[in-house]
Amino acid sequence: MLMPYTSIREAADEIHAGIITPTELVLETLEQIDEADGEIQAFVNVIREQALQDAEQAEREQRTGLYRSPLHGIPIAIKDLIAVKGFPTTASSKVLANNISAEDAMVIEQLRKAGAIIIGKTNTFEFAYGPYAPPTRNPWDHTRTTGGSSGGSAAAVAAGMTLGAIGTDTGGSIRIPAACCGITGLKPTYGRVSCxxxxxxxxxxxxxxxxxxxxxxxxxxxxxxxxxxxxDPNSVSGPPSRPAATLIEGAEGRGPLSLQGLRLGIPRMLL
Structure with a gap:
């Protein structure tokens, strides 16, 4: 069973309208993980207590009128190559079973600034050096592979156990799992996202x-x-891009990304 929300935008609209709170959304997400992950095995670590604490903090901020971004209060899963402070980062390897991260990866820092809630760490092939992510099963057919080393992240999204996820791609490990699991993945330009x-x-x-x-x-x-x-010595400096705004407003759009813009539903470029 998939979660009732089909997109981050729709969940963000519900939160912004007061129809659902971040805590309620996190609880629904955890319920879906409990229901589905026994079979799919996308997660290596579910960050329950911290996620609920972060959801409560998101609610307090929103009650004061602080709205960080469309990710504010949205649960996101993280591939277990990426450091989350205070939690194991194992690369799905027994060698790193006790490796507790001392600090957040840069991508986690940015997600937290945007108000996202880290819901857990997802499975990968050991050190990402392989074409699939055992023992994770494809949500659509448990006899099929999830593809690529970000298979845990892709399976978690496809099964509705998270609204979005972060993966890594060296030779196809975001794009192949996205294709195998029927979702969307993006391999950014080299250097645009810090490693x-x-x-x-x-x-x-x-x-x-x-x-x-x-x-x-x-x-x-x-x-x-x-x-x-x-x-990150390979990080690219320059003005930040606005892909979500461009997607909604078209290449000539000038307005800031907002929930009002997101409610348009159909990008102007497609009209």
């Missing part, structure tokens, strides 16, 4: 990027994580 705090496979080929149920969801996630980072 600081991410266990490397090949430093000159590694990319960090979003997975979501639609191009719009990936654009919203990319808006949040694409920032220059001086700690």
């Amino acid at each position: 600081y705090g991410v266990i490397p496979l090949s430093w000159s080929l590694d990319h960090v990027g979003p997975l979501g149920r639609s191009a719009e969801d990936c654009a919203i996630l990319f808006d949040a994580i694409a920032r220059y980072d001086p700690r």
Whole structure:
């Protein structure tokens, strides 16, 4: 069973309208994980207590009128190559079973600034060095592969156990799982998303990027994580891109990304 929300945008609209709270959304997400992940095995670590605490904080902020972004209060899953402070980052390897991250990866810092809630760490092939993510099963057919080393992230999104996820791509490990699981994945331009705090496979080929149920969801996630980072020597400096706004408003749009714009539903470029 998929969660009732089909996109980050729709969940953000519900939160902004007061129809659902971040805590209620996180509880629904955890319920879906409990229901589905025993079979799918997308997660290696579900961050329950911290996610609920972060949801309560998001609610307090929103009651004061603070609205960080369309990700404010939205649960996001993270591939277990990416450091989340205070929690294991194992790369799905027994060698790193006790490796507790001392700080957040840069991409996690940016997600937190946007108000996203980290719901858990997802399975990968050991050190991402493989074409699938055992023991994760494809949500559509448990006899099929999820593809690529970001298979846990893709399966979690496809099964409705998260509204979005972050993966890594060195030779197809975002794009292939997205295709195998029937969702959308984005391998960004090299250097647009910092790899600081991410266990490397090949430093000159590694990319960090979003997975979501639609191009719009990936654009919203990319808006949040694409920032220059001086700690990553390959990070690209320059003005931030606005892919979500461009998707909604068209290439000539000038207005800021907002829920009002997101409610348009159909990008102007397609009208």
